[in-house]
Structures are given as C-alpha cells and as structure tokens.
Amino acid sequence: MYDIKALYEATSVDDACRLLKEHPGSQVIAGGSDVLVQIREGKRAGKELVSIYMLDELRGICLDAEDNIRIGSLTSFSHITKNPIIQKYINVLGEAVDQIGGPQIRNIGTIGGNTCNGVTSADSASTLFAWDAQVEIAGEGYRRVVPINEFYIKAGTVALEEGEIQTAIIIPKKAYEGYKGHYIKYAMREAMDIATTGCSVNVKLSADKKTFEDVRIAYGVAGPIPMRVPTAENFIRGKEVNDENMEAFAEKVLEDINPRDSWRASKAFRCHIGVVMAKRACEKAVKQAGGDVDDRTEL
Template identity: 50%
Template sequence: MYDITSIYQAKSVDDAIEALQRDPQAIVIAGGTDVLIKIREGKDAGCSLVSIHELKEELEGVALAPNGDVEIGPLTTFRGCTFSDVIRGTVPVLGEAADMAGGPQLRAAGTLGGNLCNGITSADTASTQMAFGAVLRVKGPKGEREIPIDQWYKGVGKVALEPGELLVKIVIPKDHYEGWSGHYIKYAMRNAMDIATLGVSCLVKLSADKARVDSLRLAFGVAGPVPFRCLETEKAMAGLPIGEAIEKIGAAALAEVNPRDSWRASKAFRLQLVEELSGRALAEAARKGGAKV
C-alpha cells in the first residue's frame, strides 16, 4: 500500500515550482523508482507529491548544444541515456553506467535527475557525472542558477536544492569530456538488479603517444557518504607511464576514501575493492583511449 495524502500533476516547470511553494513539504516525483519505495516502506508515509512525470517536453532528452556541451534533461531515463546517440558519441561511459542501474524495468522508468536528487552515494550514474564535473542547472522562485556537482551533495540523502527548486538540466561541458576516455565498474553481490557495493569511474586523457597519463579523474560511489573525486590521487597519477599508474592508483586512492561497514559489505572489503578496481578501471579507460595495456 502507498500512504499518499495528495498528488498534484504539474503542467509545466513553473507550475511545479508554484506547487512546491504552496506546499513546502511536498515531495517531487518523476519516475517514482525511489520515492514510491520509500513511501511503501513507511519512510515518507502520508506525504503529498508534486509529479513532474508529464513534463517531458521541457525536461526529457539529450542534446548537443551549439558550443559542444552535452545537455541532459533530468527526466531522461537510464535507458534513454544509454541509447542516446549524443551520449554514445561524447560521453559513452555515462551511458554504460546508466545501463548498470537495476533491471530493465527500472532503467525504463528511473531518471538521471532522480539518480542525482536522491543524494544517495550508490547511485550508478553519480560517480561518472562527478568525474565529468557536471554542472547542474536548477530553477526556483528566484530564477535559475548553476551548481557544480562537487557542490551538490550536502550529506546522506541531502542535496543543494533550495525550497521550491527543481533540477532542470544536467550539463557536461565540452572541455570536460573532449579528449577523455573512461570506464565505470560496479561491484555488486549479484550481476544484475542490485545496489552497488562499490562504484568507481575513471577518466583518462592520454599523452600524444598514448604511453602516459596526461590527466586523470577518479570518482567513487559507496566509498564515502556521498559520491566524490580523489583529487590527490588524480594529481599523483599525472605524467606517469600507463603501466605504472595502473599499479599505483589503487594504493593512492586508499588514502582518500572512507567507506563504512554495512550489512552489504565490510569496510575492509570495500577498501580491497577500491585498491583493485581503481587499477582495472584505469586500464580499461586507457585501452578505450588507444593505449596498449
């Protein structure tokens, strides 16, 4: 059973914002793959909802802006992301990460915006969007503003949205993806339809001869309370031969992560995953970029 007090179907983004102003306690629902589960479990029982599910003309789809930025509507489903020609041609690793979320039914309903707005560290696309340095465009009663993704997460389940605000666009700037190749690894106890025990996304820009790391980005999910990048590790890997970087990246990352014990896995096991999967992710990202590894 779903204990819902009321549900308002927004007619536009502005209408949704007005509805949230009228009822500041209302919860935004899109695909519902997270919200409905929380209601069913009793965590948000008795809530009122503002649905943006039908605002597809304003909030769905992937486009390449004239300046080369990738613009993703927050109502774009995981499946829509994976099969987008724009995503495949610019940031394919994001589509690959989206294809690892849940099962086919969830990927057809769940949205990229919801994957960010739930504020959960295990969100499958979050670490890759963190690695790309996505910019999140939100709109509210005071107008629009942009939030770099490294300022988005405020704690477990908490994000930088202010009362009455909606996420209206996810932007990956051209200079954040051009020349980069990447790979995402999700470790879970099952091969499908499971929450990540650990997620790691690695992007690499290779030297002209494809033999060295020019620049590197390494982001994790479930290695801390929110998705985050290992900035010191990224600096340490710059300039190293690919083989050496693959050998050293895992140990370097251990100094920056802070996983916890949970019923899914122990902290010690997650630390082992961090060390092992970092090198694997870098090796595959470099191979995609043309390196011989």
C-alpha cells in the first residue's frame, strides 16, 4: 500500500539535517497526515523519508526571554488550541487550527507540516501572516529566522534549502501585545473541508477604544500563497472605529486579493465573500478588543 524506499529515524535536529543531505530528494515526515496520503496515492512513490516525529525538542509552546511566543514545529493542532499561552495571547490561532480536519487529524497534524506544505488554503497560514510570524529554520550546525511572508515562495514551495528543516514558529511580542483577532473560514461543508477562502484580522485600538491604531488582515486562497492586504490596512489605520470605515476597509481588499476560479468556487464568488469576511472578522476583532460595534455582518 505504501511504496517507500527507506525510512530514517532522526535522533536530533542536526541528525535530521545530516540525513536529508546524505539522501538528496528525501522528504521529512512528522505526523504523516499529508505525506502518507500522498505516498498511498502514488504521488511520492519510492521516496526516502526522514522522520523527525521523535524529536520532542520540537514540541511545545513557551514564552522566550523577550516574551516572544515560540511554537515548536511538531506541536499538534490540538495542543495549540488547548495551550494556556495561546489562549491568553493569540486565541485566534487556536480557533483557526481547531477548524482543520477532524479530531484525529488535529491530534496528529503539526503546525510545521501545515506551513511547510506551502499551500494557500492552510488554516494556520493566514492567521500566522496576520500575526507577523517568523519561521525558525535549522541546518546542520546553524539556525536562521525568516519572516513568514518570505518563507512562502510560491504555491507548494517554501524557503527550505537542502538539508534544512523548520523548527519553530515565533510570534514577536510587538506583534501580539495589545492586539485581538478573529479568523473566519468559509468552506463548502461546515467540518472536515478545505477552505474556499480564509480571512484573519487583528486589531489594536486606542486607549479609549475609538480609533484603529493598527489593523492587520491576511487571506488564504486569495492568491497562490497566503497574503496580507496592505491597501486595506493602510486605509483604516488611524481612523475612527465605526461601521462606515469598516465597510470601506472591507471593500479595499479587492485592490490586493487575486483569487482564482476553481471547482470549489469562482473568482467572483471568492472576491464577494472576501469583502464580507473582512468586515465581519474586523467587527469580531473590535468587539474582542473592547470596542463598541454592532457585529451583524453575515456571510
């Protein structure tokens, strides 16, 4: 059923990087919820696999010395949702990954696997873009960090060189402190379905809750890779918190997003729901931030 040439079990991060270099073309496997399905379908037949599943150093969530949130790449979706650090500071990420697949997938699937796939529909991706996340990458004997928007290169391709693995997702303190967010996934089914479009909005309000100090909005399936929407962000920053400005903010997303036609939905439909989702997610985020808003926008 599974056409695998060889499976190597890494004993450390450096060992995993060494194995990947010794076996060019080999693929990392962690939870296996995507890789094993692809192999069974014949898409990766005859592959050599390097398993990092036993590397507990890549699991868990903590605050580092500078209060940045560090999420190990092998942390499962279920553990992200239930983690007290996530719930306290960036609960929207837990809500986003809680919409991935079913309970079995969320128990075995990892944040690293979800992002390393490089697909625009990954539920974690747009939320991480909205949090200005950074990606920690390891090679044999070194570590480097890249902004998540530079980690995604094109559909299905991320910035991992030969012999490198992703080790962590980092949310800087300045990116989450004072912000509240909301994520909306629109799919053909209510559960266990790939996003037709996903939208994540973070807001930071003034002390009196009357002004948008900052807004970050990101989409999945609005382009070949997850994307931020700078035109809308720049428009609303510094403006009064009211329905008129949020309506205009939502319309501004059309200047940046460029979804495609597919069997799941037409480009026109994705653009339409993209506008509705932007306003609704902004309303929900404002309400969580303590602002006064009548959040009745419906999809």
